Amino acid sequence: MKCKKVKERLSAFMDDELDRKKTSEIEQHLAECSACNQELKLLTKTWGSLEVWEKIEPSDNFEAIFWQKIRGRELRQPLFQRLLTKVIPVPTAVIILIIGLVGGIYLCNILYPKETKVYTDESLSLVKENFLYLNNFEDFPPESLGGLYISLTSKGNNIKIEE
Amino acid sequence: MKNRILDPDAGLMLKFAQGNNAAFDQILRKYKRLVINLAYRFIQNRAEAEDIAQEVFLRVYYSAKRYKPKAKFSTWIYKITANICINNLRSKKHLQIVSLNKPISTTGNEMITEMPDPTYIHPSANSEKKEINQLVKEAISSLPINQKMAVILQKYEGLSYREISEIMGCSIQAVDSLLQRAKQNLKRKLTPYFRKI
Numbered sequence A: 001m002k003c004k005k006v007k008e009r010l011s012a013f014m015d016d017e018l019d020r021k022k023t024s025e026i027e028q029h030l031a032e033c034s035a036c037n038q039e040l041k042l043l044t045k046t047w048g049s050l051e052v053w054e055k056i057e058p059s060d061n062f063e064a065i066f067w068q069k070i071r072g073r074e075l076r077q078p079l080f081q082r083l084l085t086k087v088i089p090v091p092t093a094v095i096i097l098i099i100g101l102v103g104g105i106y107l108c109n110i111l112y113p114k115e116t117k118v119y120t121d122e123s124l125s126l127v128k129e130n131f132l133y134l135n136n137f138e139d140f141p142p143e144s145l146g147g148l149y150i151s152l153t154s155k156g157n158n159i160k161i162e163e
Numbered sequence B: 001m002k003n004r005i006l007d008p009d010a011g012l013m014l015k016f017a018q019g020n021n022a023a024f025d026q027i028l029r030k031y032k033r034l035v036i037n038l039a040y041r042f043i044q045n046r047a048e049a050e051d052i053a054q055e056v057f058l059r060v061y062y063s064a065k066r067y068k069p070k071a072k073f074s075t076w077i078y079k080i081t082a083n084i085c086i087n088n089l090r091s092k093k094h095l096q097i098v099s100l101n102k103p104i105s106t107t108g109n110e111m112i113t114e115m116p117d118p119t120y121i122h123p124s125a126n127s128e129k130k131e132i133n134q135l136v137k138e139a140i141s142s143l144p145i146n147q148k149m150a151v152i153l154q155k156y157e158g159l160s161y162r163e164i165s166e167i168m169g170c171s172i173q174a175v176d177s178l179l180q181r182a183k184q185n186l187k188r189k190l191t192p193y194f195r196k197i
């Protein structure tokens, strides 16, 4: 194996990320090549020097701050949304909504049945009365364009208003 | 996929998704050190690292209902942390670049922080450890973003190339290449100080 190839693999060799075959090839080369040995030495020292940087500890109130943030966010949600997401799980809420909708329509039909128009004598006389006012207008003369239109459109629709 | 052994922390997450808040508290206690330290080594500021960690756990908390244990729980939380850290640093760098009107590097190999003069010798021997610590921090800080993340995950978190590739969303070869370049960069930066280290 050539030095260039070995140097490319030294990093993975140090991290124990090479398969057994490649590892033994590198080891063989290192046993004979002082330049690659020197390179490995420097890289190992560099990598090892990073260990001086110690870990830090989280602040004592880390969890408390977290739960405070959660509470703060939940309070900012609208009440309806809070109820939906917290107290009632979403699938249940959807089922309740559907039952409510269907039940509402059913109840509405029972309490307020659809009005079917029944024309009593009384209501008909009221209609007639309203039509009587039309008599205050003069008829179109039959030879006028308006008169022609009226006679054509009222042919199959003879409304006769009795006095 | 279905036969994959469920790790206990993924189990905690599923319990929490079913409404068990105590399970989340366990996750919080178990992972806060890991998350804060990853963020701290990346951002190099304790207060900001704590803020990032809070953001990570908020994200975990609110994504519990959509959580599906595809990978190890630790890989998932590392990934969230890494993403937030990288975005945080990128937005900061962007601000820096804009404010200083510097040209934007396209190579990704740039060294960002200037290292102190290697010929300068501190008079106090007591501050030596602190000084070495500072040198290492500066050398890591000077690495391009992806090299830095790979170094932290490998060196300080002890993760394999495969895990790092899952967290960073790249190939194992790419991780290898990032670490090769990072080690060369660090070697160049730190070798002048080796008589001290």
Ligand SMILES: [Zn+2]
Pocket (backbone or CB within 6 Å): A002, A003, A004, A006, A029, A033, A034, A035, A036, A037
């Ligand atoms: Zn060689």
